[in-house]
Amino acid sequence: MSKKINEKIQSIIKQCESLSNDDIESLPNYKKFKVFYSKKSHKTCDIYLLCAFIFGLLAIFTTSISYIGIEHVLYYSYDRIFSINIYHEECLAPKLETLIDIFRPITSCDICQHIDHIERISNITREEFEEKYAYTNHPVIITDAMNDWLALENFNYEFFKRIYRTNSSALRGVEDNCQFFPYKNKDEFETLGDVFNMDFDRAHMIDDDYKPWYVGWSNCDYSTAYLLRQYYSRPYFLPERSESSKLDWIFMGTPGFGAHMHIDNVDLPSWQAQVRGRKQWTLRPAPECFHICKELTFIVEPGEIIILNTNVWYHKTSVVSEDEISITIGSEFD
Known part of the structure; x- marks a missing residue:
């Protein structure tokens, strides 16, 4: 029984080896597979790019801290994002009115x-x-x-x-x-x-x-x-x-x-x-x-x-x- 299965597999392999690129592209499921693989590749690429961007920002941030100092980085970040002057606030947690409204x-x-x-x-x-x-x-x-x-x-x-x-x-x-x-x-x-x-x-x-x-x-x-x-x-x-x-x-x-x-x-x-x-x-x-x-x-x-x-x-x-x-x-x- 196993001998027959092996012979069948070898026969299929020989048939596949004889197929040209045109024969493969004419197969009914080839286009579906190509579209699926293309989307998957793009998603994978997007994920890699996003990770690279995040790690790049982290690298810039950590380098800025070591070069400029944590105090100056916090001052600039809070001023730009929350319009908070850290030297005049007792609490650095921003008062986000939207969150207060939600809860x-x-x-x-x-x-x-x-x-x-x-x-x-x-x-x-x-x-x-x-x-x-x-x-x-x-x-x-x-x-x-x-x-x-x-x-x-x-x-x-x-x-x-x-x-x-x-x-x-x-x-x-x-x-x-x-x-x-x-x-x-x-x-x-x-x-x-x-x-x-x-x-x-x-x-x-x-x-x-x-x-x-x-x-x-x-x-x-x-x-x-x-x-x-x-x-x-x-x-x-x-x-x-x-x-x-x-x-x-x-x-x-x-x-x-x-x-x-x-x-x-x-x-x-x-x-x-x-x-x-x-x-x-x-x-x-x-x-x-x-x-x-x-x-x-x-x-x-x-x-x-x-x-x-x-x-x-x-x-x-x-x-x-x-x-x-x-x-x-x-x-x-x-």
Whole structure:
């Protein structure tokens, strides 16, 4: 039996040896095999090229580290990729808002499905505010809570420039321990000190072709907080057992600029008092509520306070004053 099989194999081999290239190419499965082998060869080649490219980058990177130094390589990489200055950041992990959005808790659409405008109210009791607005995630504007605030007359660019003067404890507190948001001006304002060192004409919008600016920062220096709170008082409508955060947030800038659309990652709802200028707000529901809830756009006028949970509402702002900078101060409350 094995002898017959061997003879058959030898016969097939002789037939194959007698075939010309034309005979082989005329076989039905030759073209399929050729296409398959060509694709496989290309894929293999692409993989080799990709590996060579990666190893080349690694070689350049490791050579750069040994030649330039790890500190300079990190500085350049973070500056180019994340726009982070490693000398001014305590944490080198970039704050990627896209990732924060992806992993945030799902929002209940009950908070926004019946809201089609922002109410403006006054003379509200603490009990009514607590029941309807304080913890319901229902945004509202209070129009009469700043009537006796000295901030309305005293807060301006020069006032804050004096407080956050060069080498002051207030400025060091912000630059060492607090948050600073330069928004669209991040290429020119690395610290709050840069804001108060800008050209006088630009700061006060003297030239018609001035370059707009808008910044925000938290104040976590207790002595500075005590000084600021001599110019404003606790909003009367906050529930009696509620405590405001010891942290002040201040936002200031010229017409045309503001904060981009985002959602915050803070602990509590907040109030923001519009001390100077006019600011347009846009509130957008979470993506899972687009089919139920409406986007809201409105303007907060000087002397008004908006109450908003920025952890559940996406929001952006834009200063819309014609000839005045916007100054807003606010705080969280529990």
